[in-house]
Amino acid sequence: MSELNRTPLYNLHLELGGKMVPFAGFEMPVQYPLGVKKEHIHTREHAGLFDVSHMGQVKLTGANAAAELEKLVPVDIIDLPVGKQRYALFTNDDGGIMDDLMVTNAGDYLYVVVNAACKAQDIAHMQANLGEGVELEVLDDRALVALQGPEAAQALSRICPAVNEMVFMDSRQVTIDGVECFVSRSGYTGEDGYEISIPAAEAERLCRLFIAQPEVECIGLGARDSLRLESGLCLYGHDLDQTTTPIEGSLIWAISKCRRADGERAGGFPGADKIFDQIANKNYSRKRIGLIAQGKAPIREGAELQNADGVKIGEVTSGSFGPTVGVPIAMGYVATEYAVLETEVYALVRGKQLPMTVAKTPFIEQRYFRG
Template sequence: MTDTQQTLLHTPLADLHRECGARMTPFAGYEMPLQFALGVKREHLHTREHAGLFDVSHMGQLMLRGVDADRALEALIPSDIVGLAEGRQRYGLLTNADGGIIDDLMIARHSEGLFLVVNAARKAVDIAHLREHLPTGVSLECLEDRALLALQGPAAEAVLTRLQPAAADMRFMDSQTLEIAGIECIVSRSGYTGEDGYELSIPADRAEALARQLLDFPEVEPIGLGARNSLRLEAGLCLYGNDIDMSTTPLEAGLKWAISPARRPGGARAGGYVGENVIAQQLETGSWSRQRVGLLGEGRAPVREEAPLFSDADAPAGAVTSGVFGPSVDGPVAMGYVDKALAKAGTTVFAEVRGKRLPMTVTRMPFFTPGYKRG
């Protein structure tokens, strides 16, 4: 056994994964299930058609408390946190002085404070960044004793409401504390698949019991990282480290919508966050040179990350950052960065794969219609 294998962390569901026949793999410092008995393609399609249960306990769960904690977080993120209502959640971006993305995260307001979910591979960086910049009077608690489950798919509501009828009243991006099967959980109606569904933050020592109860429903199957990746890519959702990183600004990444109108130039609480100068200039002038786009391939072969992209003039045009065969799209889907002049939907670029140039069409994302419950 290697040192890396010896030092991998495990989630509270590790034993259950093995019992369910998981093929395990290292991911973000954890041993995680790559796939189960169904296999990646059928897990993907099962989630699209019914409901999948994902273990996302490797993600970081944090709580900010204190007077003006929302204003303190707004100094680090170009989102409207002051205006975030209790019981609601918002996607946000921690930015650095160059306007680059330190991490993307979810922020929910609860009566006890701001509940944050951050990426597993960025937990230590995020925590250090927050502790460095948060003022006295605002505390940061790392919720180490909690697991995180995601129940995703069109049958998710029907399943969860059998255990807690109030879950049906939630709409997309609601976040509440609910009792699920007698266990107090922080529940958000959100996810990383493009499907309707929920994420359940739960005490670690109760996670396996709840997971087993959910898996007892015939609509629910355990789903691994492989299908999670193809589901999120079809949904046009970024993976940190692939599609966004410290060198990527929100505008380059196509995440302008994550910069709240109140924080943009001329807004009620414009600026005042780390990286404001760069991001505000890009907002006002449109002065960035590359753009994240969706890419549809031809044939059946997926185009993977790092494949270089070329224009029809045979000039370098960018690179693929994520790519899979999309089971729901029934074809190769990818995202990547191209020269801004090539970012218009319908433009053809060429990916180099094993010495061949394969045509790909720039397209809007997501690659299919999401199933979020907004009403």
Template sequence: MSQQLKQTPLHGLHIEMGAKMVPFAGYDMPVQYGLGVKKEHIHCRDSAGLFDVSHMGQVRLKGQHAATLLETLVPVDIVDLPEGKQRYAVFTNENGGIEDDLMVTNFGDHLFLVVNAACKEQDIAHLKTHLKDGVELEVIEDRALLALQGPKAAMVLAELNPAVSDMVFMDAARVTLLGVECYVSRSGYTGEDGYEISVPNDKAEELARALLAFNEVEWIGLGARDSLRLECGLCLYGHDLDPTTTPLEASLMWAITPSRRAGGVREGGFPGADIILEQLQTKQVSRKRVGLVGQSKAPVREGTKLFDAEDNEIGIVTSGTFGPTKGIPVAMGYIATEVNKLGETVYAEVRGKKLPMTIEKMPFVPQRYYRG
């Protein structure tokens, strides 16, 4: 099976470093290294972790009307996105559901998009379907993607180029690292301060080794990446978000910028706008994404059904694990709106037992993005 899987430019280095490899989104990816998932998780929270996220899709949109075109597909401002800034966005469908979530950066001469690995083929096809004269789409195949995350990430990367210290959360810039131009954003998927670095394939291993040479930095696999993002209340597409789930149901109202809402200067104009804007105005949805913490030590996994005290089925878990920082099981899922109350106890059915969980505000662990 591994012969049929794609490999990132850093595959050989993962093998050399003793990574346990697993299939993920069509790639042979490291799930953990010698430290193990729990220690990798804690190391990233305490120091700095290095992630290979080269399986993600990287795309350029060029042309005078590139921002206008992209804005017809997402409910966020792209036309007003300042140069050197990055923004979170979602592709919506005609029913208001989420087809994928992505990051969009304005580099001045082009828009740089990073899309999810499992969705990149459909996202690229979706963009191509809507291309107009004067807008060019380029799929980037010659760049790897690294993420350096944690409270010591800035100190480490500044050793390679001090300019990164001046960046704040969601800033993006062309930064020279080891003599080559990289696309660097101060962002990430762990809730910690850190950077994502798009680097030419032929320099990826050299950059990874240079970062790993710092005592503060350790490789982090997919296992800890999942527990880190879950503790910080960040969604995983295909689990917490899907084409049947609207932004309001997903508690992503902040991902619809004011100018695109009812009465905004560029109201609507994206797929499913009528449904999404009506939900936004009436606040009427049948279910909402919520945070859940366990009252016992048993982790509650994706797909677990949720019940109220009267044994009525009220929802389902979409992500769940043991939170090493929090020290208890954490999960997120969807529950019926009428029983969505902070502090309320619900029951997860695990192997025939009903385990109590508390509805808790997310993030479970404070986000520590650097905002200056």
């Protein structure tokens, strides 16, 4: 643990009884004394505060920043409105997903948040491929927290009324108790909420202010994982990787219409031809699906998926008990002929076939605030 990085909130986690574990090169709280299940339920019913400072925060400046970044993603960056955020994917030459990320047009610059485990790779990828005149700054001096849940707006607006004016995927610079912060109304739980970038020196003070609100509890990585799984959201390195295309990953919605084969800015990103072929000709053999267990045993990542004859047809990539839905749930990949709602498949667990049903994701109703 001594070789791991620590976020600006490390001492606060210890003070609050956080159980620290290694994650993506950092010491991070997997849970607090409340426990994973209660933290999950508290976030669904009230508001939870998550430390996500291990994520990479990057600032891109220059007149051509949007056009240059658009060459690396199948997403419309050029016409992204000021103050709006968009989900994007870095693809490789084979159409595989190198990482998923969030991009915001902050007006004078692009603000990019990448996954912790891919941070060094993504920064190197941008540095190598963004053209001249684009300056990349890694924001190492900032913390990042997420305040999530149906009472998140109530809690945060008590301190900063301006956040009430925001809707899902809005981003803006706001002052919270005298501190300039960059806030987006977004998150990774399926609930309403905010992600807040804070100068590292002020992070602990502001977070103490957040958790002093009666709605808010600190939430660890354990509940963060079950919350995102219930909401059908992918975890990079598990549900997505460099061998998986956006089409196989059921992320066609993440390819902007103007970047598709018949769009006005078609292609121009790595792997475009393969991705367009998959869209046009359904030229792929597997698909990401949701699964609900018919029994009570949780089905974990790595479990083999079989058909009734015991033939392997896929694999589970994320699996857990869903505290909100009350049943074990999973995501995984199956051969395309089995990727049909209500199809019965079987997870192989300790030599036994456990029946599961292919189900629609998200498993819960997403409650983003759209105004």
